[in-house]
Structure formats: structure tokens, C-alpha cells
Amino acid sequence: MLNEKLRYAALRTPDPLGTSFDLLPSQTAAFSDVESQLKKLKARAIARIREFLLAKINEVKKTKTNVQMVQQNTLLPMKYLVIFLADNAPEVEDEFREVYAEAMSKTLVNVFRSYHTGLMKFCEEVATRTDVIVVDEQSLKGMFSSRVNLSKRNDTFSITEREKILETASAPPLILHVAQQEELKLPYEAVFRNMQQHLMDSATSEYSFLIDFFESGSQQENVFRSRDLFLRVFAKALSLCLENMENYLFTCYDAIGLLLMIRLTYAQRLVMEKRRIPCLDAYFDRVALLIWPRFKAVFDLNLMSIKNAKVKKLGPIDLHPHFVIRRYAEFASSILSLSMYTQQSQSSKAGAYDAAIFSAQMHENGAGDMVFNNLTVMRDEILSLLSRLSEQHKNAKDKCVFLINNYDLVLTHFAKRHVASEEMSKFEELLAGQREKFVEEELTTYYANLIQFVRQHEHVTLGKGAASAMEDSQQVDTAQIEKIVHEFAATWKAGIEKMNGNVMTYFSNFRNGMEILKQVLTQLLLYYTRFVETVKRSYQRPPSFNSEIVTTQEILYEIKKYSRSF
Numbered sequence: 001m002l003n004e005k006l007r008y009a010a011l012r013t014p015d016p017l018g019t020s021f022d023l024l025p026s027q028t029a030a031f032s033d034v035e036s037q038l039k040k041l042k043a044r045a046i047a048r049i050r051e052f053l054l055a056k057i058n059e060v061k062k063t064k065t066n067v068q069m070v071q072q073n074t075l076l077p078m079k080y081l082v083i084f085l086a087d088n089a090p091e092v093e094d095e096f097r098e099v100y101a102e103a104m105s106k107t108l109v110n111v112f113r114s115y116h117t118g119l120m121k122f123c124e125e126v127a128t129r130t131d132v133i134v135v136d137e138q139s140l141k142g143m144f145s146s147r148v149n150l151s152k153r154n155d156t157f158s159i160t161e162r163e164k165i166l167e168t169a170s171a172p173p174l175i176l177h178v179a180q181q182e183e184l185k186l187p188y189e190a191v192f193r194n195m196q197q198h199l200m201d202s203a204t205s206e207y208s209f210l211i212d213f214f215e216s217g218s219q220q221e222n223v224f225r226s227r228d229l230f231l232r233v234f235a236k237a238l239s240l241c242l243e244n245m246e247n248y249l250f251t252c253y254d255a256i257g258l259l260l261m262i263r264l265t266y267a268q269r270l271v272m273e274k275r276r277i278p279c280l281d282a283y284f285d286r287v288a289l290l291i292w293p294r295f296k297a298v299f300d301l302n303l304m305s306i307k308n309a310k311v312k313k314l315g316p317i318d319l320h321p322h323f324v325i326r327r328y329a330e331f332a333s334s335i336l337s338l339s340m341y342t343q344q345s346q347s348s349k350a351g352a353y354d355a356a357i358f359s360a361q362m363h364e365n366g367a368g369d370m371v372f373n374n375l376t377v378m379r380d381e382i383l384s385l386l387s388r389l390s391e392q393h394k395n396a397k398d399k400c401v402f403l404i405n406n407y408d409l410v411l412t413h414f415a416k417r418h419v420a421s422e423e424m425s426k427f428e429e430l431l432a433g434q435r436e437k438f439v440e441e442e443l444t445t446y447y448a449n450l451i452q453f454v455r456q457h458e459h460v461t462l463g464k465g466a467a468s469a470m471e472d473s474q475q476v477d478t479a480q481i482e483k484i485v486h487e488f489a490a491t492w493k494a495g496i497e498k499m500n501g502n503v504m505t506y507f508s509n510f511r512n513g514m515e516i517l518k519q520v521l522t523q524l525l526l527y528y529t530r531f532v533e534t535v536k537r538s539y540q541r542p543p544s545f546n547s548e549i550v551t552t553q554e555i556l557y558e559i560k561k562y563s564r565s566f
Helices: 002-009 029-061 067-088 090-120 162-168 176-182 188-213 219-250 255-275 281-307 323-339 343-347 352-358 364-390 396-416 422-461 466-475 478-506 510-538 552-562
Strands: none
Touching: 029 067, 029 090, 067 090, 067 188, 090 176, 090 188, 090 219, 162 188, 162 255, 188 219, 188 255, 219 281, 255 281, 255 323, 281 323, 281 364, 323 364, 323 396, 364 396, 364 422, 396 422, 396 510, 422 478, 422 510, 478 510, 478 552, 510 552
16 A cells, blocks of 8 residues: 555656546645655654565574465465565665575585585495406305305396386485485495476475565566576576585496486476476586586496406406406496486376486587487497407307307396397397308207308209209219218207206397207208208119108207297
């Protein structure tokens, strides 16, 4: 009411709705009578309002005060007082803004410092400087063991269940006393997510309050002034959060955790965009610029550990997957799964927006390409190391088995993480090549004469007609044919049984072994079929040993006994 009277008295033109006979309000006799009282009332109102608002700010300064309750239940219903100051005492309103900004700044700094300190009590270290892909065998041995545990998983390299944090990127921040009651242990990315979410919720509440409470002037001017005030309120809190994160990054060697933090940052940026709160954009940019270089540094440490690896220091090399390759497989598949958009992640969410949050891309400023390029370099280095490791085996078959087991291990981890990539295609190609080599090596072990004969003589009879059969038989050693027929008839079943036993012994992955056995038996059948065709073309009439020639139907029947698991 008072503000309306003061506005009326301050008019510079006659009131179009009034009855002052086109006189300015200040020119009327009524105004002259009340002018001094209005000024006194105005001064008294300004003083009372200032006193009231500053008292409420003092409440905010008190520890354990629910700031948002004070804002919503006390200050916001009184926002007309701020409007009164803006109209009648702008210098007092500016003073209140400064006092509010300073008080809230200190309060928020204390809130976030306390929350971060509380969260760090539950934080457990995942990786140290020595946790790289390649380490000397001696450092991996247990206190009471002289052997390396190849089956041991290390969360430094495997994402395990940590990726689930992306599904709760926008969940409410953890309550400290709940964490204490449940005796939680948190990796740092969980501390990071909760701090970020607390910051986002506080920023959303504060930004909305500032726009509503300090409403003055045009909408555009109000938004501009509110953003400026928000930065003054949150500047120290944001600096504190960045400082805490920088202190952690100095000693962080957890590449998986760093990439999770990057994913969380992009996902939470989308949340703020959905809320239409732009006040943290610069903060998110700064966070990303801090994490990416550290991720690159940690990645390079792992890369250099592979590049500088000494085969002699990596322990004895048997036919099973090497612990270095296991670590690489876990590491690369985890990095790929966090760096790629997967159909599974999209379909696992109800809405397109939630899918976008979970699958937030990391290609901004070429950072995503950096990850893929580095993985390509790491793949080349691990293949070089694997080749050097395979050279420790003395014969070609053992080298094949060793390489197959290691390639298959990598592909198994990639498949488990649902990552279809250039890395996976490369290992599939290498695995296929080594499988073919193994098939030939295994068949040559038990059917060398038959295979050699087919390779040497098959071309001799191909394309010949019946008229030249006699000439063909002269070119082909029929005695050798008869010897091979007798030999094969006596040993073919035992050979298949031995090859089956070898496959079961050589390959640690049952499914991989069954695929290889299938390939071995199929190739055996093809060789034998070609041999039989060569025999038929070499004789005008069935030879005397024709009854001893094993039929392909017999071989197929035997193969079926071993193919039930194919």
C-alpha cells in the first residue's frame, strides 16, 4: 500500500485515472499536506525492512540452518519488501544483495566442505601408481605362494559393477548418516557423483530462488542480474569443489574411475539442461578439462608398461592365457564399453532422454576420438608383446594354442561388455588365422601322409577324362595310395579321439574348443573326400583294396559323436 502511494506521488505526468484536473500529484494541495509524512514513513519503512532482512540473513549464517526452508518459508513470501527497496532505496537493495551473497557464499562453502569431508571417510582407493597392466611377476606373487594367480581379477582394470553408477547419475545425493549405518565403501566416482548431485540440486534451488526473490526490472535484466548474483554466491563453493577434485586427481591412477567421472559429468550436464538451469555450464567445462588430461596420463602409464615389458620378467609361459593379456582384456573392454554408444544401454531405459543420459557421448573437442586412437596404439603394443611371449614356445602348435587362448580371452571380455568395435574385429581376424594354422598342425600330426598326398597329387588328375585314366595312374604312385588307405583305415578313429582329447586339454574356453574341434573334423572330412576322389580318378576299375576304403558316411557318423556340443 505504501509503495503504491509513493509511486503515485512520484508520477511525472498527470494520473490518467485520477481526478486531479490534469495536475501532477506533486502539485496538488493534498500532496503538500502529506509530503513530509510520506518521506518519514518511507524512511522508517526502509529502515525496518533493512533490519528485518538482515536479521533473516543472520539466521542463514547459523550452523545446521535449513537454508532452503528459510528461503521458501520466510524470505520468498516477503519478496515485496525487496521490490519496495528496489523502487525506493536501490542503494539499500544493493547492500542487501551484497550481504546476502556473502552470507550464502560462506554457508555453502561450509556445507560442501562438510559434505565432502564426510563422503571421503567412506572412499576406498582402487588403484595406485604400481597398478598398471604389465608388472613383474614377482610383484604379483602372494606372500605364501611362488606362482602367479592368473585367475585373479583386479578392479583396477575391470569395471565389474561400477558402471551401474551411470544409471543413477541423477539420483538424490547420499545421506551421510545412512552411509555410516550401512558401512558403505565408495570408489571415488561415487563420491564425485554425490558431490556433483548435491551441487546441482543446491544450484537449481538457489538460481530459481534468486530469479524469483530479487525480481526487478525487465525479465531479461532480472535474469542477467540473477546470474551475476548466483556467481557471487557460488563462486567459492565451486572453487572448493574444483580444488577437492584437483587434489584427488594429482594421485589418481584409476583410468576406469576417471572415465566414469567424465560420463557422469556429461550426463549431469544433460540433467541441468533439462531443468533449464545454465548456471553450471562453465563449471562442467572446467571439470571435463581437468579430468581428460589426467585420464590421458594414466592411460599412457598403462601403455608404457606394455611397451617396456620384459618377457623374462613376466614369469613362465604356458599354454593358458597370460595374466598380462587378462588385464589388457579387462581394461580395454571396460574403456570401450564406457566410450561407445550401445544398443543395450539405449533399450534398457524407458525414455529417449534417460537413454541419452546413460549413453552421453564423449566426442566433444575430439576427446572420444582420443580414446579410440589410444586404444588402437595399445592394441598394437599388446599384440607385439603377445608375439614375443609366444616365441617362448618351441614348436608351432604350442605357439598357435597360446595365441588362440589369449585372442579368445580378449574376445570373451569384449563380448561380455557388448562392444562391437575395430578392436574386436582385429582380434577376430587374428583368432581365425591361428585357428586355421592349428587345424593344419593338428591334422598333420595324425594324417600327414594323406594330407601330403592330396596336396601333391590332387592337381594331377583334376580335369582328366576316362580316356586318360591309365596315364593318370602312371603319374600317381598307386602303392602309396594303397599304403595310405590301409593306414587311414587302421588309425582314423584313434586319431579323431586323440585330437578331441588334445582340444579339451589345450583350450581353456570350452566353447572355443568345441568350435576348433568342429573345424578340425570338418577339414579332415574335406581332405579325406578329396583323397577318395583322387583315388577314383586314378583307377579305371575299383582297386583290390576298395573294400578297405573308409566311406565318408562312416566318418560323418563318427564326427556326430563329438559334435553334440557344437
